[in-house]
Amino acid sequence: MAVRLRRRAKDPEGRMPVLDHLRELRRRLIIVVVLIALGAVLGWYLYPHTLEFLRHPYCEVPAKYRFTSAIGGKCDLYYHGVLDGFTTRLKVSVISGAVFTGPLWLYQIWAFITPGLRRNERRYTIMFIVTSTLLFAGGVALAYVVLSKGLRFLLSSAGSGTQAQLTVSDYISFVVLLLVVFGAAFEVPLLVALANLAGVLSARVLKKSQRLAIFLIFVFAAVATPSTDPFTMCAMAIPMVVLFEAAVLFAVVHDRRKARRQAAERAEEHLDDDVASQVDPLPVRLESRGDAAARADSPVGSAWSDST
Template sequence: MRRRRVKNPDGRMPVLDHLRELRRRLIIIVLLVAAGAVLGWYLYPHTLNVLRHPYCSVPEKFRYTPSRSTNCVLIYHGALDGFITRLKVSVISGAVFTGPFWLYQVWAFITPGLRKNERKYTLIFVIASTILFAAGMALAYVVLSKGLRILLEQAGNGTQAQLTVSDYISFVTLMLVVFGAAFELPLLVVMANVAGVLPARLLRRSRRIAIFLIFLFAAVATPSTDPFTMCAMALPMVVLFEVAIQIAIVHDRRKARRQAEERAEQHLDDDVPSAVDAIPERLDWSDST
């Protein structure tokens, strides 16, 4: 009979047990994404229509339109391109659909290394990360229509873009994932602050450098590389980073106050009498009944 492993209240475990725990969490994440991919495969026609909308919003003179048709189409050349595109979109959709569940697995793997009173942030982490990632994807989808039009119009009049479905879907999904992942920055900063890695004073001192790095990251990470898309990513990230700094300041103040109270309690000696007034205050009985 297999003996159950006794959990350490401090969350510490040997290296091999830590690797086994990582393997177990990764297997659960893969199964969750695979289950979501089945749903993504079924919803692929609707997902494709949503992803195709930014391209269809480009004026007809800059995109390929079949003769005697008003519909915008995406073409493909290889026999397997259609299947691979559908499989790719299904897997990405599955990861999005099951995001809260596999994010919980990630946090559950991290929490054994944290104190017991810090594990209460599990639900906050899952909800905040899901909302931030969804907000980043929503902003990317709004920016795509404008950014894609700017890119396609650079070729000038008399030219049309004949995009393949595989290249276009890769571009759009990369844009959505990059924006969603970038919006997780404030959450990572807050997590590092709660874990004691990034104190608030360090964040305040490095604010200017961080803003420069955010714009640099936006310039490199955005697939379209146009200034409009770069600013659309960088400016919200700067605002979210400032919010994370303010949260870190409040957390550090509360932590310092709590530590000061704990130190004051530790300095109390049972053998030393507490200081009291020599003459007690006179009680006022005038309002008593």
């Protein structure tokens, strides 16, 4: 006796049991880890170029604030432990892999979220991937621009007669943390827009909490930035405020369209009493099961059914 294994029908509204939801999350996380691991292989071979790119802001700091090598006066970074060089290269390779494969694992995050959205809202997949990638790249680019000024402020705060001799591990950790924090902070307005699309945050709530949100953005910028200088804090907070206001504007437009669509649907459901209904003018006799069986048993009825 053959047993058929039927695949569970997919809910059009994206609802699933808790265990299936956890299995889906596990599957997406495994895919993300594999993608980042493959990108880390490429980052391992591109490490010399990545290190030179990350070291450039440090080299722009005036030589009187940083320790220069006796050979050629280069702005070299140092390490002391035997494994420090290997761990630094491994760390930079993994982070580079996450950056290189960013659009791919961002799609996995979006694919995990979209079952809870309507079908007409799932068309924002490409828009989400492109927007999130551009926002993260914009945050990283802004952090890289202000990095040299932030380093100059921090290294010169020790006073004259002092120089910084930075290790490659500490410097890379500081720079990567700053770049990631800026890039992730620029994703916050996109998350607000997604929450509005999912019905979690309405435009009315966002408009009421605008002042509090702006205050919290400046607090977050002061706490999240690795450097304590006000220039870096304002460089993060001001663009975040602008992006948050854009997200609020998006929520207002989306909620207005949603309200008009729901009003039109309710108007179609409640018909006016003065409007005549669509009725067939010629009534059709409904036959019972006995009449249908009798007609099928008779030769005339069977011939009539075969012809029809």
